Amino acid sequence: MMTKIYYFSGTGNTLAAAKRLALLLDGEVFNIAGCMQMPEYTAFAAERIVLMFPAYAYGVPFIVRRFVQRFRFDSPYIAALVTYGSAPGGALAEIAAVMKKQGGRLSFVSGIPSVENYIPIFGTPSEDICKKRLALQHDAVNAAALALAAGKQKNTVPFHPFSRLISGLFRLGKKFFVQAYTLNKKCNGCGLCVKICPVAAITLQNGKPVFGGACEHCQACLNWCPCQAVDYMRLKPGVPRYHHPDIEVAEMIVR
């Protein structure tokens, strides 16, 4: 059966999960950030389609909402899998609602526990925590692959008002939070942050990155920067960064 997996990922957790799922189901992976450059109303067709993305503030990343709103999905079986650091909140209910509004229907939804990557808020995870969470992610992807292969139906998840509030506030606030990104003296103007930003929110001006309002807060720029030159809130030089250990920076480049 032909399986197409569309993923969004900032620090590689979701990409690693998508690649493993593709291996288990003999599927193909596509970066949502790249797909967004395709003409509007393009139809994505496959016998099985899987959307994979991280939970952001108990909800769905804005780019993933726009992806579902902008394109058509022709498939008898569409699934959504959300990676998360501690609790996905209403992310799965939200994606199901967005899909329904577009006239589509999700057959299966599930969470994939992963390493928390919002390190400016929660701190860099210890080696021990990473090990445990990576094992959980591995097992959850295996379980999801079995469920998808069996054509399992599971698509009801409540969207609690608290999740709705938090994800709504995040969506409203995200263009203001971008002001928290600052550059330290270590920046050498290599431009990698521009190439990996999934929403083209970073431009080089006078050889230095400038952070713009379209930012998704995916944490890619500050975690993949080879010089640790991007600071954000309590993330200062010398504080270890995080990305999924099996993912190379070359896989994250979108432009």
Ligand SMILES: Cc1cc2nc3c(=O)[nH]c(=O)nc-3n(C[C@H](O)[C@H](O)[C@H](O)COP(=O)(O)O)c2cc1C
């Ligand atoms: C802006 C932001 C908000 C997040 N919100 C949540 C959340 O509400 N619940 C949760 O469990 N994890 C949350 N996380 C953690 C990510 O969902 C998790 O680490 C995910 O696996 C990251 O995937 P990626 O490496 O593919 O980008 C958040 C991360 C970021 C950057």
